[in-house]
Amino acid sequence: MHEGSIAESIVDILKETKKSNNLSKITKVTLKIGIMSGVMVDALLFALDALREEEAIIKNTEFEIIESNVKAYCILCNKNFEFQKNEEIVLLCDECNMPLEIKEGKEMEIIDIEGE
């Protein structure tokens, strides 16, 4: 994935939020990133850090990243599966071998923005 451009879109969203909420600065941003989103957390934090120089809005912003597990579901067996990071993700039902439906784990979203 292109963490550099993701970092830039995050900054754009923060600028909008700052403007529409009349904030003077953004203190903390919480991001939720699914372990199957394809986003490398370290690379994203690095890209955000690199932007601090040119983007005053995130100069002192703290970024917290919550990695969400993969949650999947078998429609046939009505069974839920959960996979953690560093675990082998097999998206097939262990009872009927049907491909699982992914419910969570591919998202990348901003869940909280704090400012003052």
Ligand SMILES: [Zn+2]
């Ligand atoms: Zn099944």
